[in-house]
Amino acid sequence: MITLGCDYNPEQWPAEVWAEDVALMRAAGINLVAVNIFGWSDLEPRAGEYDFGQLDRIVGLLHQNGIRINLGTGTSSPPPWLASRHPEILPMAADGTRRYPGGRQAWCPSSPVFRDHALALVEQVAERYGRHPGVALWHVSNELGCHNALCYCDATAERFREWLTDRYQTIEALNAAWGTSFWSQRYGAFAEVLPPRAALSLRNPAQMLDFQRFSSAELLGHYEAEAELIRARSDKPVTTNFMVTAHIRDLDYWRWAPRMDVVANDHYLDHRLGHPAAELSFAADLTRGLAGGKPWMLMEQSTGAVNWQPYNLTKAPGEMLRNTLTHVARGADSICFFQWRASRQGSEKFHSALLPHAGTETEQWREVLDLSHSLRRLAEVAGSTVESDVAVLFSWESWWAAEQEGRPSSAVNYLEQVHAVHGALRELGVTTDVLSPDSDLSRYRFVVVPCLYLVTDEQAKAISEFAGHGGHVLVTFFSGIADEDDRIRLGGYPGAFRDLLGVTAEQFAPLNPDTTVTLDNGGAAGLWTERLRTTTAQVVARYVDGPLPGVPAITRNFCGASGRPDRDGGPAGGGSAWYVATALDRAAMRDLLRTALEAAGVDRGPESDGSVEVVRRRSERHTYAFVINHGVREIEYAVAGCDLISGEVVAGRLRVPPGGVRVVREEARP
Template sequence: MGRGDDPPPARRRRPMIAEGIAYGGDYNPEQWPEEVWAEDVRLMREAGVNMVSVNIFAWALLEPREGEYDFSRLDRILALLHEHGIAADLATPTAAPPAWFFRKHPEALPVDKDGRRLSYGSRQTFCPSSPAYREAALRIARALGERYADHPAVVMWHVHNEYGCHNAECYCDVSAEAFRVWLRSRYGDLETLNHAWGTTFWSQWYYDWDEIIPPRATGAVPNPTHQLDWRRFCSDELLALYRAEREVLREAAPSVPATTNFMVMFAFDALDYWRWAPELDVVSNDHYLRSTDPESQIDIALSGDLVRSLAGGPWLLMEHSTGAVNWQPVNRAKTAGELRRNALAHVARGADGIAYFQWRAAKAGAEQWHSAMLPHAGTDSQIWRDVVALGADLKALAQVRGSTSPASVAVVWDWNARWALELPSQPSEAVRYLDMVRAWYEPLWRSGVAVDFVHPTADLSAYRLVLAPALYLVDDPSAANLTGFASAGGTLVVGFHSGAVDASCHVRLGGYPGAFREALGVRTDELFPLLPGESLGLSDGGTASLWSERVHLEGGEAVTSYTSGPLTGVPAVTRHPYGEGVAWYLATHPDPDTLAALLDRIRTEAGVEPVRRTPEGVEAVLRRGEDADYLFLINHGERAAEVHVASRATELLSGRGIDGGRVTVTPGDVVVVRESR
């Protein structure tokens, strides 16, 4: 069991399918009579589907009683898929143990923070530390691996499904003991743990390992380092389950790649995917839109860039929706052209496969109102026509597969920092990690600037500009890596409340922003977070909200100062030449226009240019192949837009040549331009 904040190891890559872009979705034929299956594969061929995920929730049918297997249905499904040239991403069904398992092992059910043992009757109703669950999961994974290791339809193993979606944390006694084992590995002895946790505060010193329990519901605020280590442990505990299943499958079929589907999207933050990604042969992600987000295309771009960065290259969109989902307060259908724009935006951001939940819309069960590739209305529907058209588009983009996405800007993303920032008793609970990252990402997206996301320990030598919008927690090596980037000639931009605590969540003494004071040339002695609705004037004519602090210059220069409130005249944005480079500090949260203008100035000074200059509302993304560039242009606006491209190029979706060095993108449309190099 490794430390929860260790840097990620290198990962290996394997292809998904033999050629082209993968296209398909979750296929659950066990929900339908067998006579429907022939129609399924016929329609899959019509839609251009070439890979489906199967067996994700079939445990109860595969193993009706402990140790008794019935693979006859799955045998027929895989044979049918192979006969029709459709590859299978074969899942271990371990996300949904059957009822007989819980009747035999009720102790494997999870316990919530308040001490209530939950019941079975949905999915992921197990404790991640349960020995009984692990034994049962590995048993069925081994049986599947041995039976289908050489099956011609199976091109990839789909291990489990959405780890931690519903059971990221279990507070039972078994989990408590596993937590103590993890802590022993991390700290070695109790004295080291006590110092790391600061347990002299509130008389929390531990004299025996058995005194340590999970951060269950208690009367006041729990110890922050205790909570942070718990989040690290929970991520590692689920990762251990993934590794165990993957190893069983590798023993049976060493040449078949393995994946599991991440959930890099707006709300999910349970797992440290920097630690997970190197363990996957193919990095996969699920992404769903939030109905309340008026510009969900920005979330698609941010998530896609983050997943591509985790993968270190192309990746697979394992789940998306063709229309409405079923789990939000109001589940809205997609508008005309949105299905296509969403899918091709993921391809633009590095996806070499597009898949949906699910193939055929369910008529029963918890997700019966979730959209699908084949909707309740059948083939006489707009969704079906869009699904078929998308299949043709992806076939036309086959040559894009494997191409990379160069970027000269990196945004620092760290799950440890996110967990720590959002613990209770912060200076302001209104400061939310994803809000801060998206606020800084959005102006870059609107400007057409290519962005990678990086772990704080990453090699930064390929970048001109590195942004750290919300790095509240940072260890010494990571801080040195970032400031060293600036010293070596790069441009580093740090957001407020960054560098404040170390890896143990201890405040860095001597003034804020802690680890970055020297590089930024500033020192803050007092924080002044703002109340909801409160704002301050800025000397550049903008306004600031959410946060302010009393900054003293110690070598840095004031770029912008406050013009109202108790800090009138105090620097709000600073710039500091540092070594061969420069370090900026944003000690407040400027309004969107002011922040955009500031980041535009900074990136221009750093020599960062957009992928392509486009009219407002047109998203430009570049993928780079061996001998050509692939320019994706997505018009989110209401007017046709003209974009300059190479003088001799080809539009791949239509197959038309482009002469004159200009292409027109109509409202809501997507064009993909191949520019030879």
């Protein structure tokens, strides 16, 4: 079964609306409902006084109607009385100013006062509902760190110092890691260390990197404290909703994911990006990577417009189905929406919902019913997995470090470079696993390493060994530059990957954002060049113009089975390592990846401009081909089997109308 669910906020509506809502939920095929996400001020209207009457009634009503419950702990935003009594819980910005109640998440992750009150509430909720038969899943807080991941208050400073003491043991080790001999920053004791608050000049980059690590770990610690209380009282799975999306970067989910019973993600189309549908596919692939390749949960998405972008574009007819089945194609077995009924009041009153302000006599409601029908027809897909021969490496730590103050070019955006390679692979018909640099790469044919500025010795060694044992690697610029302490690797760029790639760069030569350069293979690029020379690599393309005419821009190094570079070409079964020392434009990146994929022997689906996606999920008996047409023209795709959505037999040529989606159960494996 593919779960169809939603957030429900009954506290926003009079009780007489609840019965209508639950009846409509059943009509729409809703089988999982999240409640008590923001319930703290209703459950504990005054300190230590709990009132569960309203929550009891809605939990009972949902259970009586056969709807499973995703029960929130209610701790995501504190009630006004808590901040009024204890203003020290309020988060502090880097400039020393406080952030006040009135929105959400107005709390410091390091505040012991906040945590004590939050855990007291969790204990009450878990004790009351821990054995309730209607509870299927526990939802800790909500979108942890969306607004308050980085706090700079005194309580945070104290916890930061404790974290640093555990990490470094001695102040001498911290000084070495942070390079504090620069600008007379040497510390004599941990007590002297502060969070990297706003300064008059550039701040210490290693300190800022460690503060990001600490802040992610501090919120994870809060999650684990709540989860521990729940697990002592319930045997149901516990999770929280990640935010794998283009505008949230403060949590290292590679460290969070192993602590989740279910990996869940919130995703909304971001129309501030050039290719929102491509970013959706990337986010789904990354979430699947966080889940270790297993099925995962889409905890939130929207039926139409959101309310927090500058221009909140609604979805075209059929777009909700395409978005949803893209998530399913890439591994989601649970599909949930924010929210059930569109709010009448509050900051999210213009956020779309399953049940819109205009009610059920609407096209949007009819699309919800169509979606529910389609997901029911896809029930047998649940539990199957996505397989790929290609991986893209992604690191939150590298993202943090690559975009520090004082970098070579503020126009180079880490995530844009990751999206560029993933988007090109998508257009080339390749389904991609997005993995941590610590992952086992042995099952892949081709691995892309985009802009991996920060890399440990162990990670660099694993990538090099992958190529040495016959794998194919493509590394893009500004990779391998620094170690885990943001210490530059000396001897020339790209640092940790010089031997693997067979090149050395003596100097970066960034370009103005409006400047482009031409390559002698006909490609175009921008943003970045390097004064590069080859050692063992072959030159694939050189600059024709720009600041470095004649200098290599793209190279390829062959690696034998021993891992030693081979100038004359790889032996049978040997690997190779490509280097791209500039930011290729969309067409040039696609052309290069096409060549590299062919050399690696990777099978591909149909090429497109991104308007067509073909993704396969596999079970023990069947393969399911998801064919998604984002374009305005009918497409044909060669496949045989049964279209699960329509029930029609496909005899070898599948036609998909503009904006349509088909899911074909291919003929059984022999």
